[in-house]
Structures are given as C-alpha cells and as structure tokens.
Amino acid sequence: MSNEKMNGAESLVKSLLANGVEVCFTNPGTSEMHFVAALDHVPGMRSILALHETVATGAADGYFRMAGKPASTLLHLGPGLANGLSNLHNAKKAGSGIVNIIGEHASTHIELDAPLTADIEGIARPMSHWVHTSHSAADVGRDAEEAVRASMVAPGQIASLILPSDTAWNDGGVAATGAEMPAPTGFDESGLDRAAELLDGPETLLLLGGAALTESNLETAGRISAKTGCKLLSEWSNARLERGEGRVFINRVPYPIDIALKVLEPFKRIVLVGARAPIGFFAYPGKPAILTSEGTEILPLADKSNDLTAALDALCAATGAQETAPAHVVTAETPEPQSGTINLDNLAACISRAIPQDGIVVDESVTTGRAFSPATKGAKRHTWLNNCGGSIGYAMPAAIGAAVACPDRRVMCLTGDGSAMYSVQSLWTMARENLNIVTLIFANRSYKILRGELTNVGVQNAGPRAMDMLSLDRPALDWVQMAQSMGVQAISVSECEALEAALDDALNAEGPRLIEIML
C-alpha cells in the first residue's frame, strides 16, 4: 500500500490500475466529478465517454470478451446504473467480468431523499454477483481491489462498487498495489471415465461452451471427435468463438425450437464441457422446454467456472485421442462474388467474403443471421461474439469494447435495425474514439423475429393492431442520416455489388463506417 496523501477518488483510479483495469466506459454526473478529476491526476486510465449507460456497460462486456480482463464503468447514481442494467444482464449471462463504479450521494445526503436518491444496492443486485458500498475514503482502494477480484472469478462476474461522494472527495485514500486474481476451479475428475465411455459412438454429443471454444480447446475437441465419433456442438449463444480457416468448426444448437429439437433428437448420450444442457429460449404452449429427448444421459463434466482446458485435455487423454488428428478442421472456402438484389443467401456469402483476417464479428442479427454460421465456415480466421442474454441492443456497444481491446483488429458489427435502435448512441462513441468498426444494419423495418414468435406461441390470424406493434416502417428509419448525425460515415445498399464495394471500402478505412442493407 502506498501512503502518499490522496483523496478517495485518486486511490480508486490507482487501485484499479494496479489491478490491471486500464479502461473506463463512463457517463459521469455530479457525484462522480472527483473521479473525473482524478483521471487527470493519475495517468494511465483510458476514459471513454458514452451518451447513454447501456453503451458503457455493453462496451465493458465486449472489452472483457476480447481482453480477458475487466474494464470499469463509471455510472451516475441509481438511474445511471439502471440505464446500464440490460447490457449488464447480457454480460452476466455471457460470463463477462465488469467492475461497475457507481457514484452515490454523500453519506449524510442519502437520508434526505433528494430527487436522485434511490436504492442503488437494490438496483445493482439482480444483475451483479458482488455488491458493496464503501464507507470511507480509506476503504475505497481496498474495496476497488476486491471488486476487481470479484469480477475475475471464472468465467467472469459483475462487481458493483458504490462510492458515496464523500468517500471520493475526502482525503485519506490508500491505493491498493495489486492482488492475485482468482484462477478457474478444477473440474470433478470422477466423471472422466464415464464421459469417455459416453462419447464412444456415433449418436453421442460433446456440447461445448465458454472457454472450451478457444482455438486450442476446439482443436482438442476435434481430436476427441475424430477418435470417438462423437459430434460437436456449441451452445446457441457463445460469448466468444474462434472460427475460420485452419480451425475446428463447430455448429451451434439452433434457436428455432422445432429445429433445435430435431437436431438434438438423435443424441442419447451427451457430455457437457462449459455448456449447460440445452433448453428453449422461450417456453411455447404445447412444446417441451428441455430440448434433449427423454432418456438421454447427460453428463456435466465441467462448467464455466472450471478450468475447461484441463477438462478437455483430460478427456482427450481418457479417450486416447492425444495423437489423433482433429476432425472438422476448416479448409479456406471463399464464395464467388455475388450480384443482384440482396437476399439472405447472397448476404451471408458477401459477409463471408468480407471477413478480414483476425476480424472480430459481433453478431446481433437476430432474424437475418441464421444462415451466417454455415456460410462463414470457410472464411478467414476470425472471432465471433453472440448476445448471450437476449436483451437487444448489445452489438454496437460490445463492438466498441472489442475495438478498444483489440486496436489492431477489424470489427464487423452485424445487427438488425430494431436491435440497433436500442443503443443507437453507440455510433457517437465509435466516431469520437475513431474505432475501426463497420456496422451492418439489416433494415427489415420490423421486429421480424416477433412475427414468427406470434405464430410460435399459438396466436393465429394476428390482426392489424398486433402487427402494427411489430412494424418499424411507419416512419422508415434512415440509417445513413442517423449515422451521419453522430459523425459516422454511412451508405445504404440494396444490391450485392454495392454491398461488396462498401464493405471493401469500409474495412480499409480508418474509423467507423455504417452500411445500411435494405432487405
């Protein structure tokens, strides 16, 4: 611990830095002004302004997925935290670690019930694994270090530290000097032999999730598959999946309930490594919620909190696959140039052609993107991020975080128009930070997924007023004007040739671009 004189706010910034937290996504207010001032006194923290807190929390999610360590957020009291909750929900479900710093009124002010007073701990709790309020300037440094440690519990956790403003402005801050971060826990090896037995045969499935989807862990899974004949699948949504040329390919469990049931039906023996047993995203009247067939033996070998590399390595050894060449290794396959009016098939081909080497694809193409996974199988080596919590508006913020974490890689952000509107303020931060993000807006001018869901939940012959609630075409959104209003260059395309040219241009430019794709 350092002993030089400092206020609580300065000790916060120093303690975060000492524990490897170097980026802060923020929208600060009065109660956070001392932390803002501390950014100038304490060098080393990159502070990135967002015009709405959902951008800040979503960016912290994307950052963690690509950096493997947390960013902090700096949020203004209960309402500022509340605005960030839905992307904290997504981050929590993805297993991303985030350190939220939430300003609070001075201790003496809380009891007065001022306009901005709210139950901040109560707001934080549903989306946080760890919640704590600091009591004095002297505690802030240690509490911040504890928050970082909490955020690093595998696979990653949401830590919310609430700092009354007097703990920021009072002197007596003590900077923490850096603590050891928690490691993933070991998996239960007693299941290993049975897991190896279960996978031996054609109607068996190795279902992977979380950190089992790194390049090298997928290679291990590919060896096991080659040796035992088991199939490989990942969960429907993956926080981070390594894909493309030279890597082991893995399909996702499908989202549409009937297709998912059909895909999973053959498997009577399933081993889980970092994945949960597959369930439906929603319940539908008269359909099962558990997607595996009755009588299936499901063995959870390791969950997301475990060391999944160790689990896969041990499983590989138990199946005798260590020297086996991995199955499902992808050969480069570039589709032909596409032409004509854009449809879902040629769109997928255009995207596959465009993905740059080591590109990062942030995917919230809720309806449009179901064909993207197979179509991009043979693309250049890339990383794919899904929305794991189902709260829309995740993609553009997460793309910001990914771009900040990986300044040398190109980010492609794929999103429907309805989803994009949820965090449209992201465009401004992309421009401000001049991030290399190409956002593709799939402009179907509706909450298209919900049109299918109406039928899925048993609604027949929906009337005009119901359909009106799913439509975004009155008025139509103009994404080119929208992007330009926030400083992002944009173009609208409806033909493949124009899309390919726009992608080529955007992926070679400095800074953000947006392409509106008329569907």
Place this chain on the structure above:
Amino acid sequence: MSNEKMNGAESLVKSLLANGVEVCFTNPGTSEMHFVAALDHVPGMRSILALHETVATGAADGYFRMAGKPASTLLHLGPGLANGLSNLHNAKKAGSGIVNIIGEHASTHIELDAPLTADIEGIARPMSHWVHTSHSAADVGRDAEEAVRASMVAPGQIASLILPSDTAWNDGGVAATGAEMPAPTGFDESGLDRAAELLDGPETLLLLGGAALTESNLETAGRISAKTGCKLLSEWSNARLERGEGRVFINRVPYPIDIALKVLEPFKRIVLVGARAPIGFFAYPGKPAILTSEGTEILPLADKSNDLTAALDALCAATGAQETAPAHVVTAETPEPQSGTINLDNLAACISRAIPQDGIVVDESVTTGRAFSPATKGAKRHTWLNNCGGSIGYAMPAAIGAAVACPDRRVMCLTGDGSAMYSVQSLWTMARENLNIVTLIFANRSYKILRGELTNVGVQNAGPRAMDMLSLDRPALDWVQMAQSMGVQAISVSECEALEAALDDALNAEGPRLIEIML
C-alpha cells in the same frame, strides 16, 4: 365479473379498460405476444410503440401528469423493465401513477434459467410502490384492477404487475368490471391554527408542491398571500404547474445551492402544503444540505398524499382570506420580437413569445433554462412540467405522453442536447403517432451543467481529460439529420429571427417538429 370464455391476456386488456386505462406504451417481445394479440380482440386500448422502454415509461409519466389517470406500459421481461427504470424513477419522484405490465417466462420455464431469465420482482422493487406476480390466468383480471388501484394512491404510484406468459395464453381469464379508485387522504387539521399564525407576517413562506399547484389552488394561495403577507414558492421541480396570464404566479426554489440558500435565508417561518422542506439536489463539500436557515420553524400542514385543495381551502379560511383578492395575478406581457445571435436572454424571450394558449411546456433545459421561469411569467396560459427525479432523458418521452393525453393542446419540449440523447428514440414515436410536439434542442454541445458542478464540488483547475468527459463536441451532433432519420422535420437556427420563424411554423404545423438551437 364477466364470465365469457377468454384467455388471461384478454382479461388483462378488458380489466384495464374497465378501470379507465386506455393507453399502453409498449415495446413487446415473445412473452407478451398474447397481450399484443389481445389488442385486436378487445377494442378500446390505444397501443403506442416505442423503440426503447425509457420512451414508454417516460411517456406514461407525462400522460399521467396531464390526464390525471394512469397509462399502462407493456415491457419485455427483466431487461425490458430495466430499460424503463430511470424514467420510472422520475415518475416515482413526480408522484405519477403508472401501471407496468411486465411479461415473464411461463412459470415452468423460469427455473430453467434461460438467457432472458432475471429477478423481475427484484428489478421492479426499487422503482415501484407495488409489485405483484400473477399466478394463473384466472387471477390476471383481478390483479390488473388492483394494480390500477395501487397506481391511483395519491399523488400517484408505480404499480408493477408481472405476468408469466402462461397466465396470458391459458383460458380461464376473468375480466374485472371496474373498482372505486382511492381518494387522497385528509390532512391533519390540528396544524391549521398554527399554520395560519405562522404565515402572518412578511418573513414567512408558504411552500407549495404537487396538487397545490393547480390553477384554483394557486388562486387560493394567492388570497392567503394577499391577506397575510406571506411569500409563495414552489419546490424546485414540479410535476405540473399552471402558469401564465390571469393565473397566480409562483417562483421555484432555485437549483444552484448558493442562490437557493440566499433566497430561503430570510424565512424563519415556513408552512408546507404538498411540498417537502427544501434540501440540496446534491451534497457539496463544506455546504449545508438543508437549505433553510437554522432555527426556522417549518410546519408540514399537508403532504402530497393528502387532499391539498381541502388543505389550502381550510388554510384560506383560517387566515380569513376567503374574500381577499389574490396577489401575484399575472398580467399578460409579451416581449418585443428578438433579433441577432441567440443568447440565453433573448432565447427566453423568444420562448415566452411562442408559448401558445393552453400550451404544455415539458422542460428539461438543465442549464439553459434557468431564466425561463421569470421570462415566461406573462406568457399565454400554459402548463409547465419539470423533471422531478433528476434522471436525464425525461423530456421527449414525457412530451409524447402529454400530447397523447391532450390531443387538442400544443406541446413544447425544451431539452439540452445531452439530455435529449438519452431518449432520442422518442422522435420516431412522435413521428409515428403524428403528435403535435415541437422539440427545442439547446445545442451547447456539452454536459454544461457538469462544468459548474466540477467547481461546486471543489475541483480546481480541471485538466483536459476531465473536461473531455463533459464535452459533446467531438463529434458534434447534427440534430437536423438525427430528427429526419426518424421521420421528424427539423431545422437548425442560430439567430433569433430564424428561431421565431421556425417556432411560428412548427407550432402551426400538424405533427412533430424539431428545432436545433445553436448556443
């Protein structure tokens, strides 16, 4: 209770309608599809789509303030509710009644912990007075009626009803037929004589809030002031204040702490009717949080839950002022036409000139608008709505709700650029519903209020990185493109003449307009 066969969703819509709830602000998802379908089966509910839930909840706030009865919201699971929380916070602080309908997974699905599963009751509780989850389709109608009753407890409350999707799709719904709504409670008359005594004299203050600010109640307060010599003030932020020609004028307690202390310093005797004792919005190092001077006698005669008309009438009688002509009645006063570059003074004059008869002004001009209150004193008769919870992004949504509640009145929405970005999706709903709202964006390109707050909290010589967090000029927002991208006609002005012409044009047009005012 009606006994025809219906599902839970249909019973919900019928029960809301039977209890006077006729408007639903919504962004629905899969778990709400049966409610969406019920909109077609059950006529009478106006359903208004928002592209982000903060628009829906803020609109419900504005609607209650002008309609005096609640709208419902229809929100998608925990994240949908979370997105609406900050404007629910504002509504809660304003004393607005809102009935939130929050879809939840089917009861059997919750335990599976699907991606969208969250602790909805936990998310609702910090911003709700009443939280309940329905257990079966048969309960939904009665629960909805209870929710409306809870929302109508004076001055108005946030009621959050959580409906698992099986309670929507199952048959067995029973529509409620309408219940008596709760009335405001009586005030404690034992304080009446002392209150009358306290107000007798020049250094006394009658501080009003909530329903004390109706036209007729202000007139009563004007009589008391004329008779006793007491001064009149309202709270800093008022849910709804009637103003303009022919009405009794009342100043607000100022926001800046030093000015507020100075204004309140003379008063040694204060009577509260619908107001709370004045406190600082924030705490500042070395400054008091309680704004009245030491030794002041403060008598809370009636609070916002009481019948404030009865309280003021009784106080009027106790002071013998019933036959006294009210003081502070406003004479019409129209400023001269303004010219030249827009500054804060001529801007206030332009707005005063523009306010139409029976206009509704929704005010979130955080920094810009401090001169508006005195400058608009002699404007035409109008209603003024403030942000009561301090969470920015309230104005454009509240303007939507006010316009829906009062289709025959014109709405002027005054907002800073930073605040407007928080709920910018509102513009689309304004266009879709063709609402008569003129939005004035005060484009100072910064969180200007925070520049002052840095100094107020004791930060000296803020450095460039701190100042960067308060600046919105890199890149500059283009509000004309922003508005047009969502279907709203817009213009940018920097001269008074252009502003006056734009206001004249906009206030006589059908549908929404936006005017960007360069400051």
